[in-house]
Amino acid sequence: MNLRRLALDLLARWDEGDVYINLAVGRACEALPDSERRTLTALLYGTVEKCITLDYFIGTLAKRGDVDPYTRNLLRLGLYEVLYMRTPAHAAVNETVKLARNRGEAGFVNGILRAAARAPQTLTPPPREKNPARYLSVAYSVPLKLVRLLVEALGEQTEAFLQAVTTPSGMTLHINTTQISREEYLAALKDRGIEAHLTPYAPRGVILARSYPPRELPGFEEGWFFVQDEASQVAVSALAPAPHTRVLDLCACPGGKSFGCAVAMGDTGEVRAFDLHASKLSLIKDGAARLKLRSVTAEEQDAAHPSPALAGQGEYVLCDVPCSGLGVLSKKADLRYRDTEGIAALPPLQLSILSAGAACLAPGGTLLYSTCTVNPKENEGVTDAFLASHPDFAYVPFEVGSLRAPEGRLTLLPHIHHTDGFYIAKLKRRVP
Amino acid sequence: MALLKIVKEGDPLLRKTSRPVEQITPRILQLLDDMTDTMRHANGVGLAAVQVGVLRRVVVIEVEEGNVLELINPRIVAFSGEQHEREGCLSLPHKWGITNRPRAVVVRALNRAGEEVEYRGEDLLARAFCHELDHLDGKLFTDVLIGDVEYER
Secondary structure (H helix, E strand, O other): OOHHHHHHHHHHHHHOOOOOHHHHHHHHHOOOOHHHHHHHHHHHHHHHHOHHHHHHHHHHHHOOOOOOHHHHHHHHHHHHHHHHOOOOHHHHHHHHHHHHHHHOOHHHHHHHHHHHHHOHHHOOOOOOOOOHHHHHHHHHOOOHHHHHHHHHHHHHHHHHHHHHHOOOOOEEEEEOOOOOOHHHHHHHHHHOOOOEEEOOOOOOEEEEOOOOOHHHOOOOOOOOEEEOOHHHHHHHHHHOOOOOOEEEEOOOOOOHHHHHHHHHOOOOOEEEEEEOOHHHHHHHHHHHHHOOOOOEEEEEOOOOOOOHHHOOOEEEEEEEOOOOOHHHHHHOOOHHHOOHHHHHOHHHHHHHHHHHHHHOEEEEEEEEEEEOOOOOOOOHHHHHHHHHHOOOEEEOOEEEOOEEEOOOEEEEOHHHHOOOOEEEEEEEEOEO | OOOOOOOOOOOHHHHOOOEOOOOOOHHHHHHHHHHHHHHHHOOEOEEEHHHHOOOEOEEEEOOOOOOOEEEEEEEEEEEEOOEEEEEOOOOOOOEEEEEEEOOEEEEEEEOOOOOEEEEEEEHHHHHHHHHHHHHHOOOOHHHHEOOOOEEOO
16 A cells, blocks of 8 residues: 555544544554555654644745645645655655645645755744744644643743654663663663663663664663653652562553552562553553563553552552653654643542552651643642642652652753653641 | 650659639740641641640640640630540650540640630541640640550551
């Protein structure tokens, strides 16, 4: 099958709001050989990510308003190829134009793509001076509403944040030190000619200069590592579970923080990983089996309403709540297009999960709240509201490497810490 | 800021009765400041002077962040209701238990200016008042448990 036609079909269905792009691509990829899989993924994720930028360029080049959805999607794909992929421009243009013929739009599409290929440097976002929010929206392909939310949260830092969070980073691994030391693993990478260095803050992390399929890295089958951003590793280190204790991970999928806790405890205690969706528990079970972490078990639980039997059961309780994901925009191509009303509905859910977490806490236990967003309403907003309704709790200071959180709260920022955008709050019950 | 050492279980001081403050001297004011610093540093809700080794009827409590109640010669003048909640103590680390306390209490004391003040507390604040005032009479929360002591792992 023609890859561009397949991409066009999938993009059209995404455009109509029919599918999540990652699910659609995943399904389509099953039937494809590796090389085509990579091309399709890069083309589709890239086009979806850059959609606002591409539409703006199409608007400047088209000089007419009535572009039908089919042709618009074709132009998005073609323009993405011409501007951002390594396909020779003439091939990208010719192949795309072929798909426009049956609509009688070949000339139109050809004109636009050739103009873009001829002088890509003339395609620039609207001037920043005139309308900074619109400039940011087009330049980084982020919906205006989201730009406004980010400006409210980050002010002057918004562009630096967007620059960092929309640039795909390398790949970060959490080394399973129950199987191999971080230094030994780094040496194993070096033997294979893979460029890597240690994470600056987290004690068990390794950063690879570029991404690889995990199976192609040394020690995948042996369980020497799992993929996890440094921010999540820092959260595990902030919790710092002591050996032989019990950790409850309320929103555990795909399991990284549970694995991290088990590794931090030397696989001595008990990590109970919960998730709302029973269908996803196999991700945790398979991961724990590969990593040879016997202390991790996976169960179905609704984090907002966990079983009463869990009351007082966890020396450590982890609430890595569902969130807007503004700190991981580059990792999920279509996340940025989620409506902002959906984001506004998150804090009450997050607060109910944190409150449920508090009820699961054993006497003297430690509660950790985390998100992968920089939206203060989902971060300090939730933990402050929790403290207002739970006066016997307080933030407790923590340190991870050179990161200090004397106020018990830490926001990690991609343009400063070179991690995902992330929020961590550590809470404990106070005593009279 | 000065941090004081918190007296731990086993020290006979914790079982002694504290003496009233007769005059609010600069030393008492310094004690109040140091007790607040110590309480905050230890992530506490409240602290009695005996817990830092001073047998005087002085207490600090901070339930609402930033609102420290400083109590000199405090006494409970009214109480009502009942609550059974989990309690711990800065002097008894790793020990917890459900206590029987009034739901609401009214406390009278002197403030640092020597003026008579009255506070009404419910829930956590009521527990904190009872807990700290018990300390002044050599009582610990483990004396008013309605169940077993729970040990932190």
